Amino acid sequence: MSKKIIVPQEFKGLVDELLQINTDYSEAFLRQSHELHKYREKHPTKMLVFKCADGRIVFSRFCKTKVGYLRNFRNIGGKFNMGWLTFEKGFREIVEANHYCGCGGCLAIITYHYSKGDSLRGCAGYKFDKKKSIEGAIGFRGQMEKAYKGLPFQLYPIVIGIETDEEALILHNNHGVKVYLSKMPSNITEEEMHAYLVNFFSDMPEQMRYDLLPMLMGNIQHIAEIREENRPIVELNHKEWILGVGGGCAFDFLHVPNAALIAGQYNPSLEKVIRQAFGVINDHWHEGKKFLTLSAVSYGLGIHEPQVKMVVNYYDRKIWETGEEFYPHLLPHMYQVRGLVDIETQKMKIIGGQRMRST
Numbered sequence: 001m002s003k004k005i006i007v008p009q010e011f012k013g014l015v016d017e018l019l020q021i022n023t024d025y026s027e028a029f030l031r032q033s034h035e036l037h038k039y040r041e042k043h044p045t046k047m048l049v050f051k052c053a054d055g056r057i058v059f060s061r062f063c064k065t066k067v068g069y070l071r072n073f074r075n076i077g078g079k080f081n082m083g084w085l086t087f088e089k090g091f092r093e094i095v096e097a098n099h100y101c102g103c104g105g106c107l108a109i110i111t112y113h114y115s116k117g118d119s120l121r122g123c124a125g126y127k128f129d130k131k132k133s134i135e136g137a138i139g140f141r142g143q144m145e146k147a148y149k150g151l152p153f154q155l156y157p158i159v160i161g162i163e164t165d166e167e168a169l170i171l172h173n174n175h176g177v178k179v180y181l182s183k184m185p186s187n188i189t190e191e192e193m194h195a196y197l198v199n200f201f202s203d204m205p206e207q208m209r210y211d212l213l214p215m216l217m218g219n220i221q222h223i224a225e226i227r228e229e230n231r232p233i234v235e236l237n238h239k240e241w242i243l244g245v246g247g248g249c250a251f252d253f254l255h256v257p258n259a260a261l262i263a264g265q266y267n268p269s270l271e272k273v274i275r276q277a278f279g280v281i282n283d284h285w286h287e288g289k290k291f292l293t294l295s296a297v298s299y300g301l302g303i304h305e306p307q308v309k310m311v312v313n314y315y316d317r318k319i320w321e322t323g324e325e326f327y328p329h330l331l332p333h334m335y336q337v338r339g340l341v342d343i344e345t346q347k348m349k350i351i352g353g354q355r356m357r358s359t
């Protein structure tokens with residue numbers, strides 16, 4: 001911590017745990033950075049993952065990808081819209097930068113999630129309506145396709161479903177066909193999977209198929225491990241204890257199951273997504289439960305600290321105002337943390353903490 005923050009005793013354990021998660025991630029990130037660099041030389045496709053802010057959706061774990069490999073976009077329900085100005089700008093910058101550096105194309109993986117065992121373990125952001133969440137993902141893919149049609153950038157959007165009981169992927173191709181990885185043989189070889197993909201994603205650029213392949217093989221292995229573990233169902237319920245607001249890659253370190261619920265920064269109606277996140281916390285709140293809110297933005301590589309501090313402060317204020325208006329009974333049980341994450345090390349420093357405010 002760069003600034004000494006006195007955390008009230010009842011929240012100290014949570015703040016320490018948050019910092020520990022960040023330290024672990026940052027160390028793993030730095031440890032693997034050379035390996036990741038080598039991996040990217042072989043698999044240059046930029047993997048952009050659009051997913052729900054639900055704390056259980058840890059896509060990197062489901063696919064056994066290297067730390068820092070995926071570029072994640074998180075929002076409640078996995079809802080995005082190409083018409084959101086800030087989002088459109090941020091997304092365009094990534095696609096164009098990738099194009100002009102000659103790094104290869106971008107594969108946009110647009111996800112939705114559900115549970116096969118109980119619809120109430122599905123997506124709260126879509127009020128547990130699986131059909132609507134699939135329609136939302138397909139609709140966003142269509143928008144992306146239209147927005148980039150005829151442009152020189154190599155961008156290929158696909159929809160992938162996540163069945164959270166087994167953390168198994170469902171691939172959708174762009175001709176309305178889907179395939180469940182949970183139904184594929186667990187001993188499928190890379191060659192067999194590749195042959196399958198050539199047919200399934202027939203118009204996907206070859207390099208992208210090649211780069212997607214290890215992620216799918218990772219999921220096949222992951223499904224087998226989940227089945228082997230036979231884990232108790234309680235793990236699958238909402239237990240998040242962090243409500244996060246912010247974005248960029250500031251929350252990449254927070255991919256720990258059931259830890260954080262992230263309200264993305266991209267929706268122009270920030271209050272709406274914060275309110276939705278509070279709603280999920282509220283639905284699963286019980287007497288004695290404490291939670292943190294975390295406003296975080298990344299800095300470094302040309303993004304200056306004093307500027308993003310203002311953004312973090314603004315998010316923090318919005319959290320308070322929204323909580324006060326819609327969920328005032330939760331306020332005594334939450335502690336607001338403000339953090340900045342160094343893009344190059346993924347290390348977070350806390351720049352402020354606050355419990356109750358005088359209004």
Ligand SMILES: [Zn+2]
Binds near residue numbers: 053054076077078125
């Ligand atoms: Zn969800």
